[in-house]
Amino acid sequence: MTMYSTTKLSLYACAAFLSGCLAHPAPEMRHQAEMAPALPPTQLVTPQHPLRGLQRVLLVIGHWDNGETTDPDVQWSQLFGEDPESLKSWVKASSEGQLELQPVSVPASIREAGTAAAAGNAQMLIANFGKRPPGNCDYSDMLSRAREAATEAGIQTSAYDFLFVAVKCQGGALADVPGRTIVTFGQGGSPHVWRHEFGHNLGTSHPGMYYDCPLIEGIIQAPDHCTVRSTYDPGDPTGGGITYYPAVTRMFADWLDKSRFAALTGTGLYRLANLGDAGPQLYLYRKPSDKRFITFEYRRDDETPEKSGIWVRYSAIGGSIKSTLLNARPKANARDQAAPQFTAGQLFEDKVAQLKVKVCTTDDAATLAVAMNSAELPACNKIAAPALLTPAPGGISTTYPVFSGTGIPGAEIKVVKSQAPETVIATTQVDAHGNWSVLPYSELPQGGYSVSVRQHIEDAASSWSPNVAFTIEKLETIPQPQIEAPAVDTETGLYPIISGTALPGAMVRVTRSHDPGGALGKAQANANGEWAVPLTQSLPEGNYSVSATQTLANMQSAWSANRRFKVIAAIEAPLITEPQANAQTGNRPLISGTALPGAIVTVYRSNQPGTVLGSASVDASGYWSIRVLDALPSGDYSISSRQNVRGNLSAFSLNVRFKIVDDMN
Known part of the structure; x- marks a missing residue:
């Protein structure tokens, strides 16, 4: 290619x-868009240019x-x-x-x-x-x-x-x-x-702005009939702004981990942290009619709190980013164009995308009420109880159980002892995908135990979840963790991902074999016992052997069996294994293959590097897969891919030819 x-x-x-x-x-x-039926958002574009x-x-x-x-x-x-x-x-x-x-x-x-x-x-x-x-x-x-x-x-x-x-x-x-x-x-x-x-x-083209948008029944309607101004976005240095880079640029550069940005997946409440603070930073909604993402970020103004607000952009994300900022001021003059954010109480609607959003609050963080597919906007103050998924009812746990579940993205979670809400066991925040997980502040006593959870958004709180009773048993010893990747005697890049299994909630530490002081990294096992240590410092080329130990309930395990692998500096082209050459597929084919663990693989139409079909992160085993986001017309296709390791690009892979047949879906 x-x-x-x-x-x-x-x-x-x-x-x-x-x-x-x-x-x-x-x-x-x-700007006048054609009307088109809205489709629910599916997958997100993975950051395209890690740096x-x-x-x-x-x-x-x-x-x-x-x-x-x-x-x-x-x-x-x-x-x-x-x-x-x-x-x-x-x-x-x-x-x-x-x-x-x-x-x-x-x-x-x-x-x-x-x-x-x-x-x-x-x-x-x-x-x-x-x-x-x-x-x-x-x-x-x-x-x-x-x-x-x-x-x-x-x-x-x-x-x-x-x-x-x-x-x-x-x-x-x-x-x-x-x-x-x-x-x-x-x-x-x-x-x-x-x-x-x-x-x-970093990959950002000159952004523009939609302004002078229609205001109908108190709702900003966009982008149809808005005026377009090129090369202006006061929230982006590439558009003349004097602020830090926006959230969509940070996602593209891989500065946001995947717990801090997510798709808007349904009608409900969503919480955004101030740009740069802990918590959700970016929500995206894909507009199928023109294949752009509508993106949302929050910027708090500490000097003038009433100016705190949500910045909304229409962003085309592929080999680069091209955004158009939406100005929330109807009939905006030049001065208003410098303050385009949606403040508390304002509403926005994109009828083509069948998306309506209300900014509920803009305090330390912001709350959005989102309605999709002609649904009614949810009430800003109606907060349902979160779900508690682990420990399982009637299950057995260690004295440091992993509490996990789902809730409103960005909400604060409080875990308490049942019938004793003053006994707070743990607190945490729901991530951008609506998931949460936390360990107790201290070791819990053996025997029967019962907990309940609730979630908070600023001063509003949900009801308590149903009680979950389980049994706590104290471990006399803890087993050694298991290293599953890299596979034995395989090659990996300068930034290998070391992963495996351990006790849920345990802290796993990875070191060079026979050198326990030479720690390579540590990670906490999730509720399923899975852990991964992505190295942030490059390793020199050569042969390596690593081992791991886990700590839980003030006990440390023995060291795991040594795992040997080889670090190489060369970034070879990734391999596409599916679809196979000359195969027939449906119009949203699954494309998969192998590459360096931790890399980001992007798939293109052959000889059309501006046409990105999708991107994916490579897992610890070196596997990646991409489901093509938009249905492709039937016919003959040829694709290629390349991998990005912390900003360093490989060559393009060999072209793979296949045919799309409509009746295979």
Whole structure:
């Protein structure tokens, strides 16, 4: 499959860039969608462009033969300074510490020759780019000159992950979408230009805005008959905003674990935490008529609480993100466009998608009432009791039982002793998918026990759930945990996932064999006894042997049997095993195969890398599967795939040809 060139986006015209302006008003147009029957949401798009861990950035400051250049110290400060406005600080805050940009040091021989950065700064390269070309500078040309200068300085491409170039030219900036290169053609007045362009590297195209939407019977109707403004979103640096990156970008970059974002799956209440706080960060609803997602995030305004609100976007998510923000102000003027959020009491409806949403409250977190498929909006203050699924009624548990169940996404759960609600055993929060799980604060006594649970949303509380009685037995010893993946003597990537089984609720610790002090990670076994330790630090290539122990009820098990495997650095193309070559399938085929555990596999139409059929995370055993989201027309198809390991891409896999036949569904 042919690799494709990433899109390049410019910031703004030279005058806007140098003056620090954020955007220019764009021509207005009217958007009218065709009516189409709504379908229930099915699966979510997995983040497409994971970017985590330590990423090395080479900053090259180009100067011309006549000495013209941008200010190296200002550029470096805007990128890597300790100021919270610098790109490094901005990315660290947006990713909640999961992505760190580290400047690459210039070799001492180059510094001593006087060709390194000003003021003795050894973490950027100042290079002579020769004679300034007539007219505007070319993006690819500037990157080539920077790479050539780096090679001459002894800095090979393997020594850096990102290449940032600053040169004095026509103004503005360009970046790959997604990608690992940025060129600025002037001196920005603030770090905004770097934050804007790095948003493109993360995979976000210039967002737009729906505004001046109809208000009918107190409900904002969208997006039909809304006005569209291009390149503007005050909540996204790639749209001129001065806030941290939005939740949909964080999902795309794999900064949100899967417990913090989910599909809206039915009529009911949903809770959103403030962007960056613990708890659900993002809900998505797929609009089948144009295959976009309607996304919801909450931003709290501590200085002006009444401005706290829900940000709604229509996002096309594939090889990149293209979003259009929905402005909640009817007949919005320029000032109102800077405050587009839906505040408490406001309603939104998309008739084509058959989705209606009311913002119930916007306090520490926000509550949404959601109605689908023409259902009535649920009452904001009607909270049903949560479900308690484990321990099972009449079952036997350890003195540290795992309490788990379902509830309103984002609600607070309280577990108490039956008939004694003042005896609080545990508290936790329901995740974005409506699931919760928690251990008791302390060891419970042996014998018969009974518990009940309730859920809270701010000051409102549900009734108590039915009592669940079970028996607690104290363990004299605990068995060793079992390691199930990686399989014995198999190959894995630099970030293997080690997984297995243990006692429910036990804390499992994994170490190098015969080196109990060299811990690789730990994880808690869930209610089914399953655990997984995804390594966050890469392992060097070579042969490894690991073991695990579990701790529960103040007891530690023996070490498990050693598990041998081999770590390799090469990221080979994933393998597609289904459908088989020349097979016939229905119009929503299941595509599956093998790849490196922990990688994200994306499936494309062959030679059409802009046509994404789906993405999936690879499990600890190296297996992945994707159910094509939208029904495909009958006919002949050819697909390919590639895997992404923390931002590092494999080659495309071999094409697999198959045929879709309608009557096979």
